[in-house]
Amino acid sequence: MSPLSSFAQYAVELLSSVGPVKARAMFGGYGLSLEGVSIGLIADDRIYLRADDLTRSEFQAAGSGPFIYQSRNGPMTMANYFALPEDSVDDPDKAARWGGLAAEAARRAGAAKAAKAAASKPRPGAKAPRRPAARKSRRAVTRRR
Numbered sequence: 001m002s003p004l005s006s007f008a009q010y011a012v013e014l015l016s017s018v019g020p021v022k023a024r025a026m027f028g029g030y031g032l033s034l035e036g037v038s039i040g041l042i043a044d045d046r047i048y049l050r051a052d053d054l055t056r057s058e059f060q061a062a063g064s065g066p067f068i069y070q071s072r073n074g075p076m077t078m079a080n081y082f083a084l085p086e087d088s089v090d091d092p093d094k095a096a097r098w099g100g101l102a103a104e105a106a107r108r109a110g111a112a113k114a115a116k117a118a119a120s121k122p123r124p125g126a127k128a129p130r131r132p133a134a135r136k137s138r139r140a141v142t143r144r145r
Contacts, residue, residue: 004030007045014047014092015040018099037110039102041081043067047089048081049102052109056082058101080109 004012008023008030015021015032023030023042032040032047040049048067051059059082067081088094 005045008042011042011047014089014095015099017092017096018103021099034099034103034106037103037106039099039106040084041067043069047084048078049084049098050105050109051080051082051102052105054108055101055105059083059085059098062087080105 004023004025011030011032012021012023018039019034021039022033024033026041029041029043031038032042032049038050040047042048049059056079062085064082064085067078067083068075069078070076084095084098088098
């Protein structure tokens with residue numbers, strides 16, 4: 001495992017008051033996680049934190065933009081990750097607030113994903129849906145005559 005860049009180490013330290021934040025190398029940058037849940041990423045020495053419908057407007061009001069990366073098809077916007085506001089990059093107290101919002105958004109996303117998975121599982125004791133009988137080919141039907 002390669003050592004973290006100095007900026008990734010700084011990001012982990014900056015967000016440490018939120019909890020045991022870890023950085024892991026991925027796609028030329030780093031993923032930031034808290035207790036196994038993705039709360040952000042680092043790309044081009046910039047911290048992007050998880051956002052959702054409840055927190056996105058706060059990031060936008062603070063002047064933050066979404067994470068945009070280049071793909072084969074042109075620029076792609078990840079609307080669930082917003083840049084840490086500029087005034088928070090050097091302020092651990094402000095960064096902790098944004099990190100807390102990211103952790104809450106990540107937990108909500110995890111809960112929604114779990115609920116969706118649970119809803120798609122069959123209930124215990126429920127009968128499996130019947131499959132329609134296989135149709136015989138025309139050739140098989142004509143041979144019997």
